Amino acid sequence: MSLTVDGIEAPAEGTLLDAVLAAGIGLPHLCTDDNLAAIGACRTCLVEADGRIVAACSAPASQFHQVATRGAVVERIRRGVLELTAAMVSPGSLDRPGGPHAGELAAALASHSARLDRYPHRTRTRSDATNTFFSFHEEACILCGRCVAACQELQHIGAIGMAGRGGATRVTPGADATFADSICTSCGSCVAACPTPALSPREAFAP
Amino acid sequence: MTRRVPTTCPYCGVGCGIVLNVDDSGRIAWVDDDPANLSSVGMLCVKGRFGATFVNHPDRLTTPLVRRDGVLQPATWDEALDLVARRLPEYRGRFGSFASAKATNEDAFVQQKFVRLVMGTNNIDHCTRLCHSPSVEAMLQQLGSGATSNSYADFEAAGCVVVIGCDPGSNHPVIASRLRRAIDDRGVRLVVVNPRRIDLCDRAQVFLQPEPGADVALFNGMARAILDAGVEDRDFIASRTEGYAAWEAAVLELTVEQHAALAAVDAGLLREAALLIARPPAPVGHPPAGRPGTCLLWGMGITQHTQGTANAHALINLALLTGHLGHPGAGISPLRGQNNVQGCGDSGCIPDSLPGYQRLDEGNLASFEGAWGASPPAQPGLKATDMIERILAGDIRAMYIVGENPLLSEPNLHHATMAIQALDFLVVQDIFLHETAALADVVLPACSFAEKDGTFTNSERRVQRVRPAIAAVGESRPDWEIICDLARRMAPGAGVARGQFEYASAAGVFDELARLTPFLRGLSHERLDREGGLQWPCPTPGHPGSPVLYAESFPRGRGLFVPVRQGSFADETPDADYALILNTGRVLYHWHGGTLTRRVRGLLARVDTVPVAIHPDDAAPAAISGGDDVTVYSRRGRLRGAAVVTDAVRPGSVFVPFVKLNESAANFLTNNAYDPQSRIPEYKVCAVRIEKGHAARRRDAAATGALRPQGEAAIDHEPVPGHE
Numbered sequence: 054m055s056l057t058v059d060g061i062e063a064p065a066e067g068t069l070l071d072a073v074l075a076a077g078i079g080l081p082h083l084c085t086d087d088n089l090a091a092i093g094a095c096r097t098c099l100v101e102a103d104g105r106i107v108a109a110c111s112a113p114a115s116q117f118h119q120v121a122t123r124g125a126v127v128e129r130i131r132r133g134v135l136e137l138t139a140a141m142v143s144p145g146s147l148d149r150p151g152g153p154h155a156g157e158l159a160a161a162l163a164s165h166s167a168r169l170d171r172y173p174h175r176t177r178t179r180s181d182a183t184n185t186f187f188s189f190h191e192e193a194c195i196l197c198g199r200c201v202a203a204c205q206e207l208q209h210i211g212a213i214g215m216a217g218r219g220g221a222t223r224v225t226p227g228a229d230a231t232f233a234d235s236i237c238t239s240c241g242s243c244v245a246a247c248p249t250p251a252l253s254p255r256e257a258f259a260p
Numbered sequence: 261m262t263r264r265v266p267t268t269c270p271y272c273g274v275g276c277g278i279v280l281n282v283d284d285s286g287r288i289a290w291v292d293d294d295p296a297n298l299s300s301v302g303m304l305c306v307k308g309r310f311g312a313t314f315v316n317h318p319d320r321l322t323t324p325l326v327r328r329d330g331v332l333q334p335a336t337w338d339e340a341l342d343l344v345a346r347r348l349p350e351y352r353g354r355f356g357s358f359a360s361a362k363a364t365n366e367d368a369f370v371q372q373k374f375v376r377l378v379m380g381t382n383n384i385d386h387c388t389r390l391c392h393s394p395s396v397e398a399m400l401q402q403l404g405s406g407a408t409s410n411s412y413a414d415f416e417a418a419g420c421v422v423v424i425g426c427d428p429g430s431n432h433p434v435i436a437s438r439l440r441r442a443i444d445d446r447g448v449r450l451v452v453v454n455p456r457r458i459d460l461c462d463r464a465q466v467f468l469q470p471e472p473g474a475d476v477a478l479f480n481g482m483a484r485a486i487l488d489a490g491v492e493d494r495d496f497i498a499s500r501t502e503g504y505a506a507w508e509a510a511v512l513e514l515t516v517e518q519h520a521a522l523a524a525v526d527a528g529l530l531r532e533a534a535l536l537i538a539r540p541p542a543p544v545g546h547p548p549a550g551r552p553g554t555c556l557l558w559g560m561g562i563t564q565h566t567q568g569t570a571n572a573h574a575l576i577n578l579a580l581l582t583g584h585l586g587h588p589g590a591g592i593s594p595l596r597g598q599n600n601v602q603g604c605g606d607s608g609c610i611p612d613s614l615p616g617y618q619r620l621d622e623g624n625l626a627s628f629e630g631a632w633g634a635s636p637p638a639q640p641g642l643k644a645t646d647m648i649e650r651i652l653a654g655d656i657r658a659m660y661i662v663g664e665n666p667l668l669s670e671p672n673l674h675h676a677t678m679a680i681q682a683l684d685f686l687v688v689q690d691i692f693l694h695e696t697a698a699l700a701d702v703v704l705p706a707c708s709f710a711e712k713d714g715t716f717t718n719s720e721r722r723v724q725r726v727r728p729a730i731a732a733v734g735e736s737r738p739d740w741e742i743i744c745d746l747a748r749r750m751a752p753g754a755g756v757a758r759g760q761f762e763y764a765s766a767a768g769v770f771d772e773l774a775r776l777t778p779f780l781r782g783l784s785h786e787r788l789d790r791e792g793g794l795q796w797p798c799p800t801p802g803h804p805g806s807p808v809l810y811a812e813s814f815p816r817g818r819g820l821f822v823p824v825r826q827g828s829f830a831d832e833t834p835d836a837d838y839a840l841i842l843n844t845g846r847v848l849y850h851w852h853g854g855t856l857t858r859r860v861r862g863l864l865a866r867v868d869t870v871p872v873a874i875h876p877d878d879a880a881p882a883a884i885s886g887g888d889d890v891t892v893y894s895r896r897g898r899l900r901g902a903a904v905v906t907d908a909v910r911p912g913s914v915f916v917p918f919v920k921l922n923e924s925a926a927n928f929l930t931n932n933a934y935d936p937q938s939r940i941p942e943y944k945v946c947a948v949r950i951e952k953g954h955a956a957r958r959r960d961a962a963a964t965g966a967l968r969p970q971g972e973a974a975i976d977h978e979p980v981p982g983h984e
Contacts, residue, residue, distance in 0.1 A: 088295050088302040153290055185862040186310045209440035241309035
């Protein structure tokens with residue numbers, strides 16, 4: 054059983070995303086973290102696999118033979134997904150400094166020449182600066198769920214979750230609670246996971 | 261361009277992997293977790309993630325300091341080391357040294373070699389005396405080895421985990437995360453034993469909240485319940501243990517109900533916990549053939565008592581009775597509080613054994629003489645707490661203290677300060693001018709963990725690399741290099757070859773440690789760089805390390821049951837004047853005395869006043885509400901803090917973390933009464949009273965006179981001018 058990604062042989066182990074990255078090919082994967090199982094929420098890792106468009110992070114590599122990350126159709130779809138994702142954040146909100154992965158969305162938008170203004174921006178303005186180590190700015194949040202997974206599945210704390218439905222969905226440390234009032238232990242795993250500057254370190258590193 | 265340097269966290273004994281991200285200006289810009297590290301598996305806590313910035317704090321010591329005209333003044337390295345080299349030989353026979361459980365194995369090894377060879381004494385000890393010396397004493401006597409038997413991974417393979425006298429959520433947060441994962445994902449059952457309701461109790465099947473100091477009764481009661489139900493492990497007892505009959509007779513003296521009454525816990529709950537420990541249900545994914553095990557984890561709640569060693573015996577007896585030793589998903593795990601407290605002992609910084617816990621017997625002394633060209637002394641040295649007491653008796657006149665601040669960590673700080681002030685000559689080597697350093701004659705600036713090459717050994721015996729990420733701050737130098745420099749100046753006068761203190765690198769120091777220590781012999785920096793952290797014993801270069809000990813036998817042969825009976829609960833118990841029990845511990849946002857965490861802005865912002873937890877039943881009569889300023893008094897001192905009114909503490913008790921904030925610290929209150937075997941102080945119990953409001957500062961003489969022990973000169977814990 055052999056697997057090729059854009060014509061390059063790749064190990065047929067784990068997910069297609071693992072195979073793509075092992076082949077040394079860049080592919081956005083905004084809701085997947087080194088530390089965690091795939092969430093499958095962002096749809097930015099779409100590839101064409103044996104003629105179907107699938108999310109690479111959630112497709113078992115052993116079930117496919119030929120994978121293409123390039124191609125007019127799959128690239129257009131990914132660009133569309135990224136442009137919809139860009140519409141979730143306020144203009145300019147991705148320019149603020151953030152955690153170690155804060156540039157991932159901006160980099161994905163740039164690599165796909167995505168237009169930031171193709172769809173109308175949704176404006177969300179809540180922010181929470183009650184934690185002494187990091188702050189949360191909803192205007193840069195794309196609801197990928199990495200912070201929630203880091204809090205729940207990595208640290209098993211469960212201080213933050215998703216609240217609301219549809220367009221009102223948001224990340225929150227409890228029902229209208231602040232980080233300071235929540236059971237958050239300030240471990241920073243959410244900040245380490247965030248692919249935008251939504252969760253960003255405060256000036257903690259200036260002693 | 262950011263450089264990424266994988267290293268090991270400098271805070272507690274869990275030993276998490278961290279990756280220091282260093283920016284162009286050479287400062288730490290971010291700390292990443294390290295999913296490849298087998299001890300922390302990608303988890304981190306607030307101190308590991310956000311607490312590293314103390315390394316660049318402006319308070320860092322940048323030059324040696326020498327006391328001239330009564331004031332510490334900057335000096336060159338030559339001036340400072342020549343002075344120490346000239347003065348110390350006067351004190352041979354009246355000298356003691358504290359090593360640092362925060363420094364590396366390499367630092368510790370060189371320091372004990374200096375003390376033994378050049379100063380000719382075994383008076384070297386470290387903070388294990390203040391934390392797990394009773395656990396080590398009991399394990400050595402009963403099993404023949406004083407280390408944790410299993411690995412963190414076993415918590416997730418166990419049927420039941422028992423968390424006793426510790427609050428991992430505050431002091432070992434990544435252990436707490438691993439326990440929550442075990443409970444949430446594997447269905448592992450949790451039993452918590454603590455006089456205080458800790459956060460993990462939310463997930464506990466049974467929570468026992470005993471009277472402080474009643475641990476022997478509690479564990480003997482569990483043993484009695486197990487015997488009554490006939491669920492002891494008879495095969496294990498018969499094939500792996502001795503001393504059972506005498507121990508059983510002691511346990512059978514009281515019924516479960518009588519034991520439970522002594523410990524002030526519900527007998528039904530005690531029985532439920534005991535049966536769960538003896539025969540835990542299988543966790544998710546447990547192999548059908550195997551018998552599910554139980555892991556016993558414990559902390560200072562067991563050890564920091566005048567009967568600390570007896571408490572540890574009672575607990576280890578329970579492990580022997582149930583056979584939960586020697587296989588995966590079981591075992592005994594004293595949680596170590598400092599990043600390298602395991603390694604500091606392994607490397608020989610204990611007064612009654614050489615590196616590798618090798619006794620001071622003829623054969624061992626001869627083999628060290630062969631390696632070092634001179635013999636270490638045969639006479640066992642003084643333990644840390646005894647050194648402090650013997651200063652006042654005049655037997656110790658000079659000390660060399662490395663990376664340790666006894667004037668925050670010793671009990672009864674007014675008394676300890678008296679002792680340190682009475683020294684003729686004090687050398688302190690550290691990164692900050694803390695309370696003890698401020699009293700020194702010579703202060704030597706050391707590098708922090710972020711500037712050093714070496715190894716730390718964590719709570720699961722995993723030896724892990726520490727790597728330099730930033731340039732040495734000021735003129736600071738690695739501890740082992742400072743001591744080698746000093747030792748070379750003093751060696752000829754001591755009949756020791758200078759070459760004994762010439763090492764090309766930290767890796768060279770480690771190689772000598774490994775050569776002399778059978779259980780480390782298979783390790784080297786090069787191998788650890790290649791394979792990642794490895795767990796000792798690792799006797800040969802091809803040995804994979806040892807996640808689980810005692811599969812076939814114990815180092816002493818058979819495990820020994822040691823009969824223990826509940827004695828008096830504490831040296832000082834409540835009375836009419838001091839009606840409450842003081843219990844001390846930790847808070848998540850600070851680490852121990854706070855010398856490091858007070859210098860991390862975000863941590864200090866989270867907790868900037870000593871929280872004093874008090875039960876509503878005790879708060880109401882004193883008209884104390886949450887957030888009120890309160891003053892806690894003992895016969896030895898007092899503490900100003902802020903009240904936290906909570907039913908998490910037992911009625912009749914007060915809980916205070918021992919971090920020093922706003923010049924208030926719990927150890928001004930605690931009692932310098934000691935466990936007779938291990939000489940650990942009784943930090944966990946003393947008698948106090950509490951008043952609403954903050955007493956005037958000590959300069960207000962009217963409010964203070966009564967507090968000062970008779971005959972002791974005026975000592976205060978006001979800020980020392982020029983620092984903090």
